[in-house]
Amino acid sequence: MSDIRFSGVTRVFQRDGREFPTLAGIDLAVADREFVAIVGPSGCGKTTCLRMAAGLEFPTTGTVAVGGRIVESPGPERAVVFQQFALFPWKSVWDNIDFGLKCKGEPGAGRRARIEQIIGVMGLQGYESAFPHQLSGGMQQRVAIARAYVLEPDVLLMDEPFGALDAQTRTVMQEELVRLARVNPRTVLFITHAVDEAVYLADRVVVMTRRPGAIREIVDVASVRRAERWDRHERIEDVMDQESFVHLRTHIWRLLREQQARNDH
Amino acid sequence: MSARSGQAPLPRFEATGLWLAGLGGFFGLWTLVALSGAVSAQFLPSPWAVVERFGELARTPFVGHTIQEHLVSSIGRYLAGFGLAAMIGVPLGLMMGWFRGLDDAVTPLFEAIRFVAPIAWVPFAALWFGTGIGGPVLIIFMGAFPPALINAYRGAKFVEPRLIEAGRMLGASDLRMITQVLLPASVPSIVAGLRISAGLGWQSLVGAELIVASSGIGYLMVKGQSAISTATVMCGMIAIGVVGYAIDALLRAVEAHIHRRRGRNAR
Amino acid sequence: MQPGHSAAIGVATVVLALALWALFTTAIPWIDTARFPAPADVWAALTQITVQGYADARLWRHVAQSSVLVLTGFATACTVGVALGLAMGWSRRAEALLNPVFLLLRPIPPLAWIPLAIVWLGLGDAAKVLVIFMAAFVPAVINTYTGVRAMEPQIVEASSMLGARGPRFVREVLVPAAAPHIFTGLRLSLQASWTTLVAAELVGALYGLGQVLNNAAQDIYPGMILVGMVFVGLCGGLMTAVLGWVERRAMPWRAA
Numbered sequence: 004m005s006d007i008r009f010s011g012v013t014r015v016f017q018r019d020g021r022e023f024p025t026l027a028g029i030d031l032a033v034a035d036r037e038f039v040a041i042v043g044p045s046g047c048g049k050t051t052c053l054r055m056a057a058g059l060e061f062p063t064t065g066t067v068a069v070g071g072r073i074v075e076s077p078g079p080e081r082a083v084v085f086q087q088f089a090l091f092p093w094k095s096v097w098d099n100i101d102f103g104l105k106c107k108g109e110p111g112a113g114r115r116a117r118i119e120q121i122i123g124v125m126g127l128q129g130y131e132s133a134f135p136h137q138l139s140g141g142m143q144q145r146v147a148i149a150r151a152y153v154l155e156p157d158v159l160l161m162d163e164p165f166g167a168l169d170a171q172t173r174t175v176m177q178e179e180l181v182r183l184a185r186v187n188p189r190t191v192l193f194i195t196h197a198v199d200e201a202v203y204l205a206d207r208v209v210v211m212t213r214r215p216g217a218i219r220e221i222v223d224v225a226s227v228r229r230a231e232r233w234d235r236h237e238r239i240e241d242v243m244d245q246e247s248f249v250h251l252r253t254h255i256w257r258l259l260r261e262q263q264a265r266n267d268h
Numbered sequence: 269m270s271a272r273s274g275q276a277p278l279p280r281f282e283a284t285g286l287w288l289a290g291l292g293g294f295f296g297l298w299t300l301v302a303l304s305g306a307v308s309a310q311f312l313p314s315p316w317a318v319v320e321r322f323g324e325l326a327r328t329p330f331v332g333h334t335i336q337e338h339l340v341s342s343i344g345r346y347l348a349g350f351g352l353a354a355m356i357g358v359p360l361g362l363m364m365g366w367f368r369g370l371d372d373a374v375t376p377l378f379e380a381i382r383f384v385a386p387i388a389w390v391p392f393a394a395l396w397f398g399t400g401i402g403g404p405v406l407i408i409f410m411g412a413f414p415p416a417l418i419n420a421y422r423g424a425k426f427v428e429p430r431l432i433e434a435g436r437m438l439g440a441s442d443l444r445m446i447t448q449v450l451l452p453a454s455v456p457s458i459v460a461g462l463r464i465s466a467g468l469g470w471q472s473l474v475g476a477e478l479i480v481a482s483s484g485i486g487y488l489m490v491k492g493q494s495a496i497s498t499a500t501v502m503c504g505m506i507a508i509g510v511v512g513y514a515i516d517a518l519l520r521a522v523e524a525h526i527h528r529r530r531g532r533n534a535r
Numbered sequence: 536m537q538p539g540h541s542a543a544i545g546v547a548t549v550v551l552a553l554a555l556w557a558l559f560t561t562a563i564p565w566i567d568t569a570r571f572p573a574p575a576d577v578w579a580a581l582t583q584i585t586v587q588g589y590a591d592a593r594l595w596r597h598v599a600q601s602s603v604l605v606l607t608g609f610a611t612a613c614t615v616g617v618a619l620g621l622a623m624g625w626s627r628r629a630e631a632l633l634n635p636v637f638l639l640l641r642p643i644p645p646l647a648w649i650p651l652a653i654v655w656l657g658l659g660d661a662a663k664v665l666v667i668f669m670a671a672f673v674p675a676v677i678n679t680y681t682g683v684r685a686m687e688p689q690i691v692e693a694s695s696m697l698g699a700r701g702p703r704f705v706r707e708v709l710v711p712a713a714a715p716h717i718f719t720g721l722r723l724s725l726q727a728s729w730t731t732l733v734a735a736e737l738v739g740a741l742y743g744l745g746q747v748l749n750n751a752a753q754d755i756y757p758g759m760i761l762v763g764m765v766f767v768g769l770c771g772g773l774m775t776a777v778l779g780w781v782e783r784r785a786m787p788w789r790a791a
Contacts, residue, residue, distance in 0.1 A: 059692050077695040089689035093711035093788045102707065103697035134788040154697070278627050286631035294636045311655060372544035377552060383768035385730040387646070390737055391752035391760040396570060471644035475734045478649060486647075490738070493650035501650045505643050513642040 005080075005157030005190050007033040007056055011065035014051055026051060027215035029065070033158075033192060038184060040193040040201035042255065043211030043219075044262050049194050051216075053160050056192055057083045070157055079103050082151035086163040088143045090135040096146050097122075097131040103154045117153055124183065125149045141172035145179075152183065158190040165200065174239050177203060198255050203242060208251075210258045219258055224251060313499040321499035322506065330500065331491040333483055339507055342473060342484040345401060349408025350469040357416030357465070358458055362450050364417075365424025366442065378417070386410035386468070387475045394480045404476035404484070411472030412465040419461020423454025459526055463519040470512045569757065576758030580751075584762060590750040592742050598770060600742040601732055604660060605774070608667025609728045613721055616672045620679025620720075621709060637676065645670030645731045649738055658739040663732060670731035671724035678720025682713030715789065718782045725778055729771045744770065 014026035026048040033039045041049045054060040055067045058077040067074045069081055077083075082103075090099050097118060104114045122128055125145045135143050144164060151159055165173045177200060184191070184204075195201050201208045206225035209218055228234070231247040242248055278286070295315055301307060302314035309317065325335040333341070364371040389410050393403035427450055435449045451458075477486020485504050492500030553574075559565045560573035568576060584594045592600075622629040623637075648669040656662035686709075694708045710717070736745020744767050751759035783789075 057692075057696060059696075077692065079696065079698045081696070083693070083696045085689050085693065087689055089687070089693040091690065091693075091708065091711070093714070093786070094707075102694075102699070106698040106700075106703060136788070150697070278631060283627075283631045286628060287635050290632040291635045291639075294639070368541075369544060372541040373548040376545040376549050380549075380768070383772045384764050385726075385733050385767055385771060387730055387734040387737065388748060388764045388767040390734075391748045391763070392571075392757075394752050395755065395757065395760070471646055474644050475646040475730075478646065478734065479737055489647065489650040493654050496654055498651065498654050501654055505647050505651065508644060508647050509642040512644060516642070 005070045006035050006037075007031075007158055007190060007192060008068045009052065009055075009065070010068070012052070012055065012062040012067060013064045014048065014055075014060075015063045024215040026062075027217045029216070029218060031209060031218065031221075033190060036188045036190055038191040038193065038204060038206045039209060040195055040205035040207075041209045041211060042195060042198060042201050042259065043209075043216060044213045044259065045196065046214050047211045047262075048214060048216030049211055050162055053083075053162050053192055053194050056158070057081055057160050059083075079107060079154045080157045082154050082156035082159055084144075084147050084151050084159065084161040084164045086166045088135070088140075088147045088167075090143055090146055090150070092135050095132045095134055096127060096138070099135070099146055100150045100153050103150060107154070121149045121153045124152075124186070125179070139172070140168050141176060144168060144176060148180070148183075152187070152189075156189065158192065161191065161193045163194050163196070165197075166195070173200075178239055180204060198252050198259070199243060202248060202251050202255065203239060208255060210255055213262045219262070222251060222255055227251060310496055311498055313502070318499050318502045318506075321497075322503045325488075325500065325503055330488060331483075333488075335485075335488065335503065335507060338483055338485050338488045339511065342477065342486070343511070345404045345476075345481075345484065346408060346469060346473045348401070349405040349473065350412050350466060352405065353409045353412035353416050353465055353469065354462060357413050358420040358462075361417040361420025361422075361458075361461075362424045362446050362454065365421045365427075365454075366446055366450060371421075378414075382414045386472045390476065390479050393476065397480075399480055399482045403480040404473060407476035407480075408469045408472050412469030415461045415464035415468060416458075417461075419457045419464070420454060423457030423461075424450040426457075427453040456523075456526055456530060459519070459523050463516065463523060466515050466519055467512070470508075470515060474508055569755070572757040572761050577761050578758075580756065580758035580762045584747070584759065589759060590742070590747050594766070597742050597744050597747050598766060601736065601744045602770060602774075604663045604743070605667060605725075605728045605732050608664045608732075609671045609725055611664070612668045612671035612728070613675050613724060616675025616720070616724070617679045617717055620676040620717075621683060621705065621713070623676070624680040624683025624713070625709065641673055641677075643669075645673075645727050646734050649731075649735050652735070653739065658741070663735050663740070666731050666735045667728045670727040674720045674723035674727060675717075676720075678716045678723070679713055682716025682720075683709065685716065686712045711786075714786055718778075718786070721782075722775065722778060725774055726771070729767075729774065733767055 009029045009031040012026060012029040013024065016023045016025050029052060031039075031052075041052060043049045051060055055062055056069060056074060058074045058081065074081070091102065094102065100118050100121060101114060104117065109117075122131065125148060127142070127145055127149060130138065130142065135146065138146070144167075148164070165176050168176060181204065193201070193204060202224055206223075206228075208222040208224055210220050210222065211217065212219045227247050231245055233242050233245060233248070236242045236245075243252075277283075298312075299314050299316075302309065302312045302317075313321070322335070327334065329337075360374070364374055386407055389407050390403075393406045397403040397406065424446075431449055431453055432445070435445050440448065473484075474486045477484040478490050481487045485507050489501050489504035492498075492504060556566075557574050560568055560571070561575075572580070580589075583589055584597075586593075588594075588596075590597070619633065623633055624630075645666065648666050652662040652665045652669075656665060690708070690712060694704060699708055732743070733745040733748070736743040737749050740746040740749070744763055748760060748763040748767070751757075751763055
């Protein structure tokens with residue numbers, strides 16, 4: 004079991020003796036092998052939620068638990084894919100992917116096989132000895148995803164992973180992620196501000212309010228996806244053409260616009 | 269967010285405690301060794317004896333002068349050498365940044381001379397100037413000149429092309445371009461260079477005075493050394509450290525001031 | 536402008552400078568050769584020091600003496616300095632404990648340690664190594680510390696997420712991340728070591744290039760002074776070049 008459970012999570016940020024609430028009570032349960040995307044206005048605390056699951060930040064009150072255990076520190080069972088990739092510039096592609104396995108103390112032979120496999124899945128063959136700076140942004144993010152996936156983590160935490168990529172690369176990566184999730188499903192928490200991306204990838208989309216962040220609505224995508232058989236379509240643009248897709252997207256857009264409007268007043 | 273995420277800042281009392289422990293450990297160990305008698309007081313005076321010696325040096329002349337007078341003559345030489353380095357280095361650097369031919373001609377000679385440590389000029393300094401003021405000034409100059417020139421050069425070389433184009437379009441002459449475009453645009457780089465210059469010049473001064481001088485803090489230290497008076501040597505080190513720190517603090521303040529003003533206007 | 540053009544001007548200036556030097560010290564004696572040597576004097580001095588020896592030894596012996604001392608002091612200072620810089624950069628406790636002492640010693644220029652080293656350890660090698668150590672230590676610590684502090688927070692987070700800790704973290708994350716700054720520090724350290732050693736040898740030594748300079752100054756021997764200076768420059772330049780080569784080999788990811 005590797006679910007993620009936010010129970011009454013708040014976060015208060017202190018500066019100059021004043022208190023600024025950034026999260027106002029989050030209750031959310033991500034089921035085992037479920038893909039949940041969080042969208043919301045910038046500064047609403049969505050990234051903070053992900054970092055709490057990763058053990059990089061901590062709630063002021065409430066708890067975040069993964070697989071029933073309260074998160075206290077970062078660890079390889081909760082792999083993070085960062086927006087800016089965060090690859091080690093001094094390590095080759097192979098060594099970047101290998102590093103987490105080495106830290107786990109896995110023996111050499113087993114590591115080799117797993118790295119070769121993930122390099123194949125992510126289409127990184129031929130780049131094993133390249134350094135990150137020699138790769139395009141899209142390739143770098145493939146390495147970052149490979150580095151996370153190779154650990155076979157309980158949960159995968161993705162913080163706007165495609166935010167730094169150009170539109171075309173982004174589309175390719177989204178399709179690849181769907182393919183990867185089919186082959187090897189994981190519990191995923193995915194932060195984005197692209198509504199299309201959220202609806203295309205996620206089983207459920209959590210829409211947050213503006214700061215201090217709270218959950219405005221949780222939109223169920225998985226049932227629509229199954230009912231409308233989106234997986235008949237191989238290409239992202241064909242899925243996005245579906246009336247059901249457009250409907251969901253518009254609904255989420257309206258929720259976000261409502262937050263925006265409140266912001267303007 | 270700091271690079272040391274996961275490491276919360278230390279609570280204030282712990283930080284202060286460690287800070288005091290560090291300093292206390294240093295001076296405590298020093299005092300302990302000095303008082304234990306394991307090392308004679310001549311070689312390792314206690315911190316307190318050094319302070320007392322400083323008072324003595326301030327009141328009664330040592331090798332001809334009180335410590336203040338030594339300091340004054342050091343600072344005089346320093347200002348002469350550093351001033352000369354800045355006055356020649358900065359304009360030359362700017363011109364090298366502007367005139368391609370001058371750059372090509374001077375750079376190889378400059379690089380060759382720069383490789384020689386400033387202190388290696390001591391024999392020529394002695395030969396040419398004896399123990400007069402020229403010797404130390406030459407050595408300070410050799411220490412302070414390269415960074416002054418290099419930074420002015422870099423500043424001029426990397427001026428935004430659109431500023432130069434604008435100047436050209438308005439028909440500015442070479443002199444005007446240098447004084448009214450390159451110079452103001454390179455001020456941050458020049459000041460950064462002068463700060464390095466000032467530091468290296470101060471170091472070179474100490475070296476020069478150890479060898480070719482008959483007054484100054486370096487001279488005081490060498491004489492303290494021959495008299496095997498560790499306390500005198502340490503007083504010299506303190507004086508040098510304090511003045512060096514003050515020079516750097518002053519130039520840092522100038523730098524910060526310029527950055528603040530630039531921060532609003534330019535960019 | 537063609538790329539060869541600048542180099543040609545550079546070579547031309549150097550040749551011209553050498554020619555003017557030869558001209559004004561010999562044919563048109565505007566420069567007093569008692570104050571600055573003629574090319575022939577330099578050549579004579581060079582043959583003397585390489586063949587018969589000068590200041591009690593031949594050239595290679597002086598060069599070896601100085602180089603070995605610099606490398607000893609530099610290596611010790613860098614080992615200690617980098618370790619201390621890593622500790623101070625990474626741990627707030629180590630920083631709080633060590634920083635005040637470091638701030639106290641830091642403004643003292645390396646050359647100012649020379650008299651103290653001589654009082655404590657005499658004119659022998661030990662005093663030289665101490666002085667070089669003090670010179671090389673400060674830049675090594677400061678730059679390593681800066682390198683650690685300049686680490687991208689995400690890199691630190693990624694490494695803790697992947698489970699890196701202990702010696703593996705230091706070896707595979709902390710050191711390579713700080714490596715560019717560490718090498719900047721080492722370059723400054725090496726320059727300071729070399730300058731300081733020459734100064735220390737000028738103040739007093741048995742062998743070494745500084746001692747050659749010192750003897751030449753006392754003998755009023757301009758040719759030998761220039762030979763000494765040239766070799767101080769050459770050795771310093773060679774060491775810097777070697778360090779640059781090591782730097783490129785050590786950080787292959789920064790090439791290209």
